[in-house]
Amino acid sequence: MVPVFLAQWMKEKRSPYIVLIFCVLSIVLSLLFGSSTGMQIKIDAFPGEGLTEVEAKQWVDRLNEKGSFDFTLRSEEKALADVKQGRSDMAVKLLKDDYRVISIMEGGNANLVQQHLQVIYTEELKIRAVAQHSNDAVQFRESLKVYLEQPPLTLQSSKPTGEELQSYNMRLQLLFGFTLFLVMFTIGFKVNAVTAEKVSGIWNRVILSPVTKTEMYLGHLTYSTLIGIIQIAIIFAIYKYVLGYDLGVNFLFLSTISVLYILSIVAMSMLFTGMFRTPEQFRAFFSSVVPIMPPLSGVYMPPGTITSEIMLFISELFPIKHAMDALIGVSMYQLGWEDIYLPLAKLLLMTVIFFGVGINLVERRNA
Amino acid sequence: MLETVELSKSFKGKTVVDNVNLYLERGESIGLLGPNGAGKSTTISMISSLLVPTNGDVRLHGKSIVKNPQEIRKVLGVVPQDIALYEELSAYENLVFFGRIYSLPKSMLEHKIQEVLEIVGLRDRQKELIKTYSGGMKRRINIAAALLHDPQIVIMDEPTVGIDPQSRNHILETVKLLNREKGTTVLYTSHYMEEVEQLCNRMYIMDHGKVIASGTKEELGRILSSEDTILLQLDGYNEVVIAGIRSIDSVRHVEETVQGLKLIVTKQSRVLSAIVQCTERHGVQINNMHVQTPSLEDVFLHLTGRTLRD
Structure with missing residues (x-):
């Protein structure tokens, strides 16, 4: 597993542009669109x-x-x-x-x-x-x-818990939305290395070594997961510590939701890998389908904007919807673990199903 | 050392390898010859444990490796037909990767990398990216990657396809060095007869998934011992002339080549005069006629009715 992982890292060192471009894009887009919402x-x-x-x-x-x-x-x-x-x-x-x-x-x-x-x-x-x-x-x-x-009567609104009502933070929603959206591309392109190696013959060559197939999958998938985590961590760290922005959520919530989301995206990419023979086919499909997911999931719109039952049903199939629900819940409505366990459980379920079906499809193609 | 027994492989009902029996002794250099689509690559994929045979067995030291492929993987180095390297990494980084997958200790890895780079003659270019290499240089690194763990058996699948003469010569010299000086057993597939003649002690000729002949160069040459090859250069000919020559009793095969007509004929004194009479009858003049002992290429032509490059 380690040599496969290190090989991916060596490639990354030679060409780290994808991760860096998507980090910059996430920040720029959320700043750009976030600032225009309050105008x-x-x-x-x-x-x-x-x-x-x-x-x-x-x-x-x-x-x-x-x-x-x-x-x-x-x-x-x-x-x-x-x-x-x-x-x-x-x-x-x-x-x-x-x-x-x-x-x-x-x-x-x-x-x-x-x-x-x-x-x-x-x-x-x-x-x-x-x-x-x-x-x-x-x-x-x-x-x-x-x-x-100085009116004789004043009206004060508060949450049922007695805390002060806060206005909805659209910029924060967009920050989460663009970050989760763009990390899908980074992860997808990294998982696509599996197909690229199968086409080039490297995969077969490694199979003929003492490295097992399980180790090869683990090497690739661990690497893709880690690079996704690093990208999200960089963006949130820049927002919090460089731009001084309050993310409204503690580290444990943020990291748990992010890791579960990234795992589900790695699994989803693996599912797509099993559906296509060449890296070019994968890229074409991925680049066409992934941008549809955030708007269908209401990522760029205030909550409650999407009312169509069909769209709401379709969005349930996308990991980004559940990750956004969890992140917005904990950051804007101060929800706890018991409130967000459902979206997290859905992410976990998707991870298991996507991995199972995806790896099965890849292996069937080789048989 | 290594043998296949009644080895067969079918894909979607189509048999691409059919009851192939071959063996390799330690230190031998064996050629597997055949035109494109003959089943060579599928055969070596089964030998190297990449594909599971539909029928038959592959045995290493008498033990089946079909269910226990780890045994052969330890002693095998495979040079695939494709350039199976990371294009975006340097030659050195690629070799580090392949050394690591064979768990070479760090102390030995650097030494082995320099050794194999020396063998393939690219030590001074090791820091350059693979994508900047020529096709021949990539093929040489492709070979180097298979040699890092000192394999007892090296399988090379058409390692000289589409490369420049200099790289080709270098690869052939590398194979000789491995086999003759290091004692590595080599299974070399190609559709270049001259390469196999130059490198291999024995050879197997495959066509349509079957081994149609095998033996040493001399043994295979004896298949056509009662025949001669005649290279005939005419000042012009057409299908009627070819049909006329073909109708001569002693002529076994006629093929058009860039040098002229190539005839495989039964050894007998009257065939030359029959050819001369035939050309005169059709009003065609003979510019040159060359009689030679049949080559292995001619043997292949005789056995399959087509050339290796068809």
Whole structure:
């Protein structure tokens, strides 16, 4: 087993680029997509009939108060031209006590903006109506502001355990998602060495030595597992210690879930190895099928986005789904072992089945 | 030392090796000859325990190795037809790997690597990557990898296919050195008759999965002792001329070669005049006629009706 393992390591030393490229890609992609998930939606606004620049500016300030949208005051021509030419989704025409949303299509962000405008306009118009009945409108507004800052009643939300509610960390989900996704490629290409050695004749040559077939499989599979663990460890270590990011999970959870996931991917790659005769066929299949797994498993989307029963069923067959469930569970919902034993058991079961069928297929092909 | 008994192998109902009996004595160099598809590689795969025979047995010192292949694996070095090396590693690193799989102790490994590199003449190129080597150099390292553990028997499966003359000569010299100076038993398969004639004490000729002849060079030559080979160069000929020559009683076989027509004829005085009369009758002029003792290539042609390279 050791010579086979060392031979793979010697090859790796000569060409470590795959592991390094996938490490960098994991970090870059999760940073890139993670940062875009919290971004404000930018919307152009322009004053309509009967609204002065100053009044329009007051409406824009009011609309930007909550921080979830970024309204910018522009000229009508420029705002409408951008919508027409597809450079922006929509523009908002501000009126004295009303508004118009100008958009080329319905749905998506337009609904969110419409909802936001409705809330702010209703609130502001109510305040203005009340202010008309006061003697000093400016003084009324100041009093209202102070009053709202120190309300008589406050509402606090918490978890059933009494802990503070945390907002969902999409960046962390993407970090886990891209890391687990890209490590599949590294492992797949390493396990593919079995097929490559069979085609080149090295496999048969080693069989004729005192090294047994079991030792050869162990050498290859141990190496692929270890290289997968190293890749994941490098990415998480860079995130935690270099970028100072809180992974929200302790080392024992992280390493157990990662190792089980990697074992299941090694086994899945072995299954694919048994299905193909040449390394080229394996690569073509692997590169086509693996990228489908994360989107079907909802890895890039907030939880609950996928509702199709069929997609949910298919995703159950992919190890990445169960590894993500376990990682998100422990990092974001502070679940314990008793809560994540099911996804871990599924990973273990997949490992056993994939290995069994895969090695059987490889050996049948040789018989 | 090593023998096969009624060895047969079938794939999906098709018999590719059929009742092959052969033996190797210690220190012998045996040639296994045959055209592509004759069953040579399948035979040596069974001898080396890579394939399980459908029928028959392989015996090492009288003991079957079919159920206990570890015995032969200890004493065997196999040079496969393919270049079974890691292309992305250097020659030295490849040899380290093959030394390790035979559990050579670290102290001995370095010495053995340098020794086999010396034998194949690539000691000064050992640090270069295999993928940068020429086809001939790769084949030489392919051989070196099989010699690291000092095997008693070396099986070489067409080790000179598709390489330059310099590497070919080097490989042939290596085989001679192994057999004559180190006493290694060699089973050498090839479809180059001249290589087998040069290297081997005895040879087996295979065709369509069967051994069709065996013996020393002299014994095989005697198969055609009552025949001569005539090389006939004409100023032009066609199928009618060939048919005319073929119809002469003493002519056993006619084959077109790049040098002209090659005829295998029964030894008798009147055959030459019959050939001359036939060509005159067809209006064809003889430019050259050469009568020679049949070679082993001719023996093969006689036995199978085709050349080794067909």
